[in-house]
Amino acid sequence: AQSVTQLGSHVSVSEGALVLLRCNYSSSVPPYLFWYVQYPNQGLQLLLKYTTGATLVKGINGFEAEFKKSETSFHLTKPSAHMSDAAEYFCAVTDYGQNFVFGPGTRLSVLP
Amino acid sequence: EAGVAQSPRYKIIEKRQSVAFWCNPISGHATLYWYQQILGQGPKLLIQFQNNGVVDDSQLPKDRFSAERLKGVDSTLKIQPAKLEDSAVYLCASSPGGGQTDTQYFGPGTRLTVL
Numbered sequence: 640a641q642s643v644t645q646l647g648s649h650v651s652v653s654e655g656a657l658v659l660l661r662c663n664y665s666s667s668v669p670p671y672l673f674w675y676v677q678y679p680n681q682g683l684q685l686l687l688k689y690t691t692g693a694t695l696v697k698g699i700n701g702f703e704a705e706f707k708k709s710e711t712s713f714h715l716t717k718p719s720a721h722m723s724d725a726a727e728y729f730c731a732v733t734d735y736g737q738n739f740v741f742g743p744g745t746r747l748s749v750l751p
Numbered sequence: 752e753a754g755v756a757q758s759p760r761y762k763i764i765e766k767r768q769s770v771a772f773w774c775n776p777i778s779g780h781a782t783l784y785w786y787q788q789i790l791g792q793g794p795k796l797l798i799q800f801q802n803n804g805v806v807d808d809s810q811l812p813k814d815r816f817s818a819e820r821l822k823g824v825d826s827t828l829k830i831q832p833a834k835l836e837d838s839a840v841y842l843c844a845s846s847p848g849g850g851q852t853d854t855q856y857f858g859p860g861t862r863l864t865v866l
Contacts (some may be wrong), residue, residue, distance in 0.1 A: 643793075648791075651826065668761055670851065671851055671852050677756070681845075682754075682755065682842060682856075682857030682858050682860060683842070683844075683855075683857040684857070685854045685855070687866070690852040716858050729793050729794070732791075732854050733851045734851070735851070738807060738809070738810070739784075739796055739851070739855075740796075741793030741794045741795070742793070743792055744791075744792070744793050748859050
């Protein structure tokens with residue numbers, strides 16, 4: 640069965656600094672990988688996803704993630720944090736015939 | 752286009768009571784999901800419908816939880832009787848097809864508190 644780990648339940652960065660949110664997964668077959676964002680009192684919204692093809696995936700709001708099979712990772716990055724990026728970020732994995740599994744989430748705080 | 756609608760937004764009940772949540776997916780979306788999100792955790796899939804059939808309910812506690820999607824449109828999730836550990840946010844999501852790479856569109860959730 641698949642699983643997802645997200646290192647750091649809470650990450651704080653200064654406005655304008657690099658954002659790096661870590662995601663590692665386990666899957667016995669090539670995975671499909673997703674990052675979702677949840678703003679306070681709102682539902683989850685897709686940031687980006689990897690299915691096949693190019694391993695560097697660009698998403699909305701300037702975020703991108705790179706699928707690294709050798710490291711079983713799908714870390715999320717953004718070159719310059721904005722106050723509006725403060726939210727909870729969830730990594731998720733699925734593969735052929737399996738359930739959709741979310742990680743525990745990382746809460747991002749952006750300091751002025 | 753209208754998003755996924757859920758009601759109520761908040762519900763407080765006592766243990767052993769019953770409760771029901773309603774979800775109206777995005778028009779035309781074939782697949783509907785119910786998730787349970789306990790505070791501090793990621794969402795956990797409870798049940799997945801494609802049209803009005805169940806695709807996966809392996810993580811649904813069937814002794815107390817039930818769900819239906821009559822006519823393949825809106826859906827209800829019921830808990831009877833509720834336990835303290837059912838306190839969570841219940842999220843509904845929908846996607847256009849049934850593919851695993853489909854984007855899921857989430858509603859705002861129903862926050863359940865069981866006292």
